[in-house]
Amino acid sequence: MSTWQDLVTASLIGTERAPVPPVRIPGLPDPAETLLDPAETLLDPAETLLDSAALLTAARRAGRPAGHAEPLAAAGPDPRPLVSPAAGSRLARMLSGEHPDLLTEWLAAVVDRGVRVPAQLVPGLLDRARRVSPADPELRRLAASAGGPRARWLAGLNAEWTFVTADAPAGEDAWRLGDAGQRRGYLTALRATDPGGARDLITASWDAAGAAERAMFLSVLAAGPALGPADEPLLEGALGDRADDVRSWAAYLLAGLPGSALGRRMAGRARRSLRLEAGPRGTRLIASPPAECDASMRRDGLAPGPGAGRSQLADRTHLLLEVVARTPLRTWTDSLALGPAAIVAVLSGDWAPVLFVGWSRAAIAQRNQDWMAALINEALTGRPPAMPAENGALSQLARRADPAIGAPDALAGPEPGAPLAVRAAIRVLRFRYEMLKELDVGYSHG
Amino acid sequence: MAERWDRARVLALATDPASQRAAQALACGGSWPLTGAAGGNALWGECQGTAATPYRTAIELSGPAYRCSCPSRKSPCKHAVALLLLWADGAVMVAHYAPPAWAAGWLNTHAAESSNAPAKDPAEPADPKAALRRAEQREERVASGLAELDRWLCDQVRQGLAASQQAGYRHWDDIAARMVDAQAPGLAERLRALAAVPHSGPGWEGRLLAEYALLRLLAVAYREQAALPPPLRDTVRSRIGFTVRRADVLAAGRPVRDHWQVLGRRDLDQERLRVRRVWLRGRTSGRHALVLSFAAAGQSLDDSLTVGTGADAELVFYPAAIPMRALIAARHDEIRLDPPPGEEVAELLASWAKALGEDPWLDSWPAVLAATPARSPGPCLFDASGDALPLHPGAGGCWTLFALSGGHPLTVAGEWTPRGLWPLTAWDEGGMAVPL
Numbered sequence: 001m002s003t004w005q006d007l008v009t010a011s012l013i014g015t016e017r018a019p020v021p022p023v024r025i026p027g028l029p030d031p032a033e034t035l036l037d038p039a040e041t042l043l044d045p046a047e048t049l050l051d052s053a054a055l056l057t058a059a060r061r062a063g064r065p066a067g068h069a070e071p072l073a074a075a076g077p078d079p080r081p082l083v084s085p086a087a088g089s090r091l092a093r094m095l096s097g098e099h100p101d102l103l104t105e106w107l108a109a110v111v112d113r114g115v116r117v118p119a120q121l122v123p124g125l126l127d128r129a130r131r132v133s134p135a136d137p138e139l140r141r142l143a144a145s146a147g148g149p150r151a152r153w154l155a156g157l158n159a160e161w162t163f164v165t166a167d168a169p170a171g172e173d174a175w176r177l178g179d180a181g182q183r184r185g186y187l188t189a190l191r192a193t194d195p196g197g198a199r200d201l202i203t204a205s206w207d208a209a210g211a212a213e214r215a216m217f218l219s220v221l222a223a224g225p226a227l228g229p230a231d232e233p234l235l236e237g238a239l240g241d242r243a244d245d246v247r248s249w250a251a252y253l254l255a256g257l258p259g260s261a262l263g264r265r266m267a268g269r270a271r272r273s274l275r276l277e278a279g280p281r282g283t284r285l286i287a288s289p290p291a292e293c294d295a296s297m298r299r300d301g302l303a304p305g306p307g308a309g310r311s312q313l314a315d316r317t318h319l320l321l322e323v324v325a326r327t328p329l330r331t332w333t334d335s336l337a338l339g340p341a342a343i344v345a346v347l348s349g350d351w352a353p354v355l356f357v358g359w360s361r362a363a364i365a366q367r368n369q370d371w372m373a374a375l376i377n378e379a380l381t382g383r384p385p386a387m388p389a390e391n392g393a394l395s396q397l398a399r400r401a402d403p404a405i406g407a408p409d410a411l412a413g414p415e416p417g418a419p420l421a422v423r424a425a426i427r428v429l430r431f432r433y434e435m436l437k438e439l440d441v442g443y444s445h446g
Numbered sequence: 447m448a449e450r451w452d453r454a455r456v457l458a459l460a461t462d463p464a465s466q467r468a469a470q471a472l473a474c475g476g477s478w479p480l481t482g483a484a485g486g487n488a489l490w491g492e493c494q495g496t497a498a499t500p501y502r503t504a505i506e507l508s509g510p511a512y513r514c515s516c517p518s519r520k521s522p523c524k525h526a527v528a529l530l531l532l533w534a535d536g537a538v539m540v541a542h543y544a545p546p547a548w549a550a551g552w553l554n555t556h557a558a559e560s561s562n563a564p565a566k567d568p569a570e571p572a573d574p575k576a577a578l579r580r581a582e583q584r585e586e587r588v589a590s591g592l593a594e595l596d597r598w599l600c601d602q603v604r605q606g607l608a609a610s611q612q613a614g615y616r617h618w619d620d621i622a623a624r625m626v627d628a629q630a631p632g633l634a635e636r637l638r639a640l641a642a643v644p645h646s647g648p649g650w651e652g653r654l655l656a657e658y659a660l661l662r663l664l665a666v667a668y669r670e671q672a673a674l675p676p677p678l679r680d681t682v683r684s685r686i687g688f689t690v691r692r693a694d695v696l697a698a699g700r701p702v703r704d705h706w707q708v709l710g711r712r713d714l715d716q717e718r719l720r721v722r723r724v725w726l727r728g729r730t731s732g733r734h735a736l737v738l739s740f741a742a743a744g745q746s747l748d749d750s751l752t753v754g755t756g757a758d759a760e761l762v763f764y765p766a767a768i769p770m771r772a773l774i775a776a777r778h779d780e781i782r783l784d785p786p787p788g789e790e791v792a793e794l795l796a797s798w799a800k801a802l803g804e805d806p807w808l809d810s811w812p813a814v815l816a817a818t819p820a821r822s823p824g825p826c827l828f829d830a831s832g833d834a835l836p837l838h839p840g841a842g843g844c845w846t847l848f849a850l851s852g853g854h855p856l857t858v859a860g861e862w863t864p865r866g867l868w869p870l871t872a873w874d875e876g877g878m879a880v881p882l
Contacts (some may be wrong), residue, residue, distance in 0.1 A: 004652065011655045014606025046600035051666075053659035058806040061864050062799035066791045066833035070822035074853030082876075093453065097470045119852065120872075120880045123845035150852050157821060157848060417479060420494060427537070 004060060007053050015045040023052045025059050075153030080116040087438040088118040095124040099431055101399070103128065107142035109439050122147045122154060126161045137181040138188070138223075140164075175201070184216055191224040195231075198224075203234055211243035218249035226367065227257045236261065239299055251301020255326035256365035262300050263328040269297070270327040273320055274355075276336050276346070285348035285355070289320035301326065317354055324358025329368050332359075340374035345382060353387045360393035364400050372401040380411075380426065384419045391421035398425035399432070406433030456530040459510070459746045461520045469527035473535075481532060482541035489538060490549035491529045503529050504549040513552050520744045584629050588686060591628020592665040595621065599662045607654055611644040632687030635716060636661065647839065656864075660807055680765040681805050690764060692773060699762035701775045704728030706735065707756040707783045709812060709859040710870025711881065713747065722747040725812045725859065725870070726761070726772070727786050734812040735761050735772040753871050754879030756783040767804040770812075785873035788816025788857040791833035798862060813862040818855045819848050827858060827867060838866035846882045847872055 006021040043051070083091075087110075094103045110117060117125065129143035144151050144164040155164035174186040191198035202217045209217065218238065221227060227235075235257070238250035254262035269290060277286045293302055293315075302322045332343050348355055356375065363371035379385060379394045405411060406429030460466040472478075472493060479500065481491035487507040492500035501516040503525040512526040522530075532538050545553060598621050602610075610617070618641040625634040636657070643654045667674065667682045674682065684690070709725040719740060726735040739748035758778040763769035798811050817827035820834070825844060828834035837844055838861075850856060850872050860869040860882075869882045 008652045008655055011603045011658075012606055012608045012651055014608075015604050017606070044600060044604075046604040047662070049603050050599060050659045050662040053655050054663040054806070057656040057659055058802055062802040064795060064798075066795060066835060067823075067826065068832065069820040069826045069828035069834035071818065071828065072820050072853045089453070093470075096457075097467045098473075118874070119849045120846045120874065122849045150849060153852055154845065154849055158843070158845065420477060420479065423478070 004056055007049065007056065011049060011053070015049055020045045020049045020052070023056055025052075025055045027059065028055070072157070076149035078116050078148045078150060080114055080148065083110065083115050083117060084438055084441055086441075087435070088121065090435050090438055091117055091121050091125070095121065095128055099428065100128075102428075102432060102435065104139050104142060105399075105432065106435050106439075107139070107146050109436055110146045111142055113439055115439065116148050116150075117146050119150050122151050126151060126154065126158075126164065130160055130163065137163075137185050140181075141185060180213070180216065183213075184220060187217065187220045188224065191220055195225055195228070199231055199234060206234075211241075211246060214238070214241065214243065215245040215249055218246065218253060222249065222253055227253060229257075229259060232257060232260050239301070248301050251326065252365060255301075255328075255362070256367070258328065258366075262326070265296070265300055266323060266327040267331040269323050270331055271335055273323060281347075283346055285346050285351065287320060287348065287351040287355075289316040290323065291316070293319055320351075321354045321358045324355060325361035325365070327358075327362060329359070329362055329366055329371050340368075340371045341377065344371075344374050344378040352383060353385070353390050356385075357387075357389045357393045360397050364396055367400075369402045372397050373405055376401055376405060376425065376429070380418075380422055385421050394421050394425045395428070398428040401429070403429065403432040403436050406430045450536065451530070451534050453531060453534050455749060455752070456527060456534050458749045458752075459522055459530065460524075460527045461522070461744050461746055465520060465524050465527060468524040469531060472524060472528035473531035478529070478532060480546075481529065481538045482545060483533065483538050484541050484545055488545060488549070488553045489529055489533055490545050490553075491525075491532070491538070493525045493528065501525050502548050504545075504552050505529060506553060522746060587628045588630050588668070588688075591625055591630050591633075592668050592686070594624060594628070595630075595633065596662055596665040599658050599665075602658060603655075607651055607658075610654060611650075613644070615641040617641070630687045632685050633661070633664070634687070636685075653865075664807065675767075677765060677769075678767045678804070681767040681807070684764065684766060684771075685807050695764055695773055696762050696775055698765065699773075699775075701760035701762050702728065702731065702733065702772075703758070703760045704730050704733070705756055705781055705783060706759050706761065707786060708751050708753050708879075709734075709786065709814065710861075711751070711753050712861065712868065712870055715743070718743050720745070720747055723810075723861075724751045725861070726751070727812070727814065728761075729756070729783060729786075734770065735763065736770045736812070737761075737772055737774065753881045756781045768801050768808065785857045785877050785879070786814050786859065788814050790829045790831055791815065791817070791827075791835055792829075792831065794835075794862060810861040810863050810868075812859070813867055814857065814859045815867075816855055816857055818853065819844065819851050819858075821848075827869075830855070835862070836866040838863060838868040840865075841868050844869055844882065846880065850874055850880060 003023075007023060010018045010020055082088075091106065094100055094106065125143050125147060129140045132139045140163050144155075147154075147164070151161075151164050155161040172186075174182045178186065187198055187201065190201065198220075202221075206214065206217070218235075221231065232254065235250045235254045238246055239254070239262070241247050241250065251262065254260045255266060257263065273289055274285060274287050277284050290297070297319075302319060329340070333339060336343055338346075344356070344359065356379070359371060360375050362368075363375060376394070376397050379390075379397075385391050385394060406426075408430075411426060411429060411433075457466050457469075460469055477494050478491050479494055481489070483489050489505040489507065491503050493503060494500045495516075501514055503512070503514040503516075503523075505512050505522075505526055510522075510530075512522040514523045514525045516523055516525055518524065529538070544550060618637050622634040622637040625631070625637060640654065640657055643657065644650050646653065664682060664685060667678075668686060671679045671682060680690075706726040706728055709727050711725070712723045714721045714723065720743060722739045722741075724737045724739070726737060727733070728735070737751060741747045757780055759774055760776040760778075761772040762775045764771040764773075794811075794813050794815060798808075801808055801811060815827055815829060815835075817829045817835075819825070819827050819837075825837040826834045827837065847858065847869050857873045858867075858869050859871040860867045862868075871879050871881055874880055
């Protein structure tokens, strides 16, 4: 007897050329006794075919048997408590595009607290991590760690997420045999647990490493725990490196290293450039930027000025900014005998934007929370930002400052009509404060 | 002030994902130099974009209704969604001053209009004789349209379906357009959807033949409708595109009161129309219901039924062989419900078979399974007895479902269709509904 497939074949060829096969409908009498035998009906063959197909379709759909499946091995248990519902929806918001740049900070906090993210958000998290550059594996590492056994289980099902399990070469193999991302991952982990060991490894590998890798070494130091005096010789040496990138990383790191020779050289330049002066309208900061950029300044990472058209800042203004950005912040509190909040509030006229940007960079590089708080407070309540670089600096401060600044009782809401950059900074600080606070409450075990 | 909405509720109002993303970017970028709220239900704000003057957005929450000076035709536009997001985050302060003049004018007019607004349902026909004449004309048009469709269908199988794979969308659009002329919009929609079948992968020939066969069955059923039992006749007519007025449904139907749980939600974009299908399950009766809502392209859909919520409500069902589509006649209290009980595959297939016996055109059926997802032989769900059903190939990787399960059983709600199960919702370990 004919089957559904015979009907389909006849319909493909067409009833003009193919005969309509008689079909038996399960549960109905044989076609010889029904209208559906083409030989017995007066219907057009096309009508017979469609009518048979309709009956058979209903019968096939209704009589569909269940199939069989190959069960998957279940994911391993994850004993870590689940983040609070508020934290879960916070992650969903970040994955759907809200403050995506804060995801790394949030994940690091999740991993740090030993909690896990809601299972249903793991695919979105892995998709986000997949799209970042493989040479910067931090987000991937954090996503895999926060996702835990469920992330590893999913990675086994979807080839796009193999990075979760592929960062496999562990220990020294990762360093000897791994790709750039794996070497970076190994070095980052080593620096976190054994800063001296990591420094020795960098020193030993320095000469054989290419320029991109030397820059990577220094960027790992920048992202890791605070530098110490023992790191200085390595960095001083790197100031003379062939590659621009390596030199500027070295200068940046030395500027943030307490007591470094570079910091002392910068402080000397800075003290010559800026002084307090009591005047009839109160105390003012008077700036006299460096006149030129000599060889020693260049070696310390100071560039001779922006290329034409890149910035509205004149060369000397730019030099002042670079010097301030690399000067140990204690220089100012010591030499001006004022606290950070007082210093940033001193009137400095047209120099105010330059000083704000310079101090902001210094505060971030030197991880100085007092200065960050003073600068944010100044930007939020004092003189509004006057140039684009100030907006950028404020935006960076809002992302690097202690999130406690964003507490509702610590941070006043934006004044009506406040500049956009100020409102954005307040929103970032609030967001960071809330996202971290949510991680410290309401875990459900199980 | 109205109770603040959560972000999910706000985002659901956005007309499309691009609009959601744009609104989220606007709501965190500090682009709002002025925002305010007042009068219980009014929000306003100025959004500084790339244009020289800021866009002015005003929202009346009770509708909700939106007005914005931006040129977008979407409603709500990204500015309105962004302003709602800010409000949801508590970033819009209740103003101590009256709304600015540009907002106040519209908000006042709008409030006045909405309080006098007539119900959306068309009023009783003014002239019963003319209405009867129009109805008769329509029956004639539909009858001749269906006769034409029948001839067209027979022509297709006479000439052979093999040519369909080369045929463009026009092939189906033309006959669909004739069904629109014949005032049979339900058929037109079904025909337009067929253009995708020849490109739907192996087995397309069988799927096309099945659709053609069921369409002819519908044409024949309409011709013979006098001989059909009334509920089946209602089904036939509704599938052709005859609508029943809301007021008539409410007048004729008996309200079914239950604790109705929102099982899942699926949005479909049709030509110039967006359809939201919300599946409900009555906790006491175990009965299922489907609530449809419609919006023009670019407009937001009704968001009152959120997955994971439940309501003590009275539903009235549209007349049909399998009464499934329903209206909410009255809504009492919101209630929180535990996950629904999951069925076995065999139970689902048995209820599906029985339903097909009443309505052979049925192409989606509510499913709540206690099952485990697997990927072999293809993406599927299997129950404790080892019976498996495929997931719908159009549903994508279903990664959220797999992530929730981790290889363990869970409760899944979805639409069972002839091509497989389209998963819509799963319940996590804590009993929370997760839209998939």
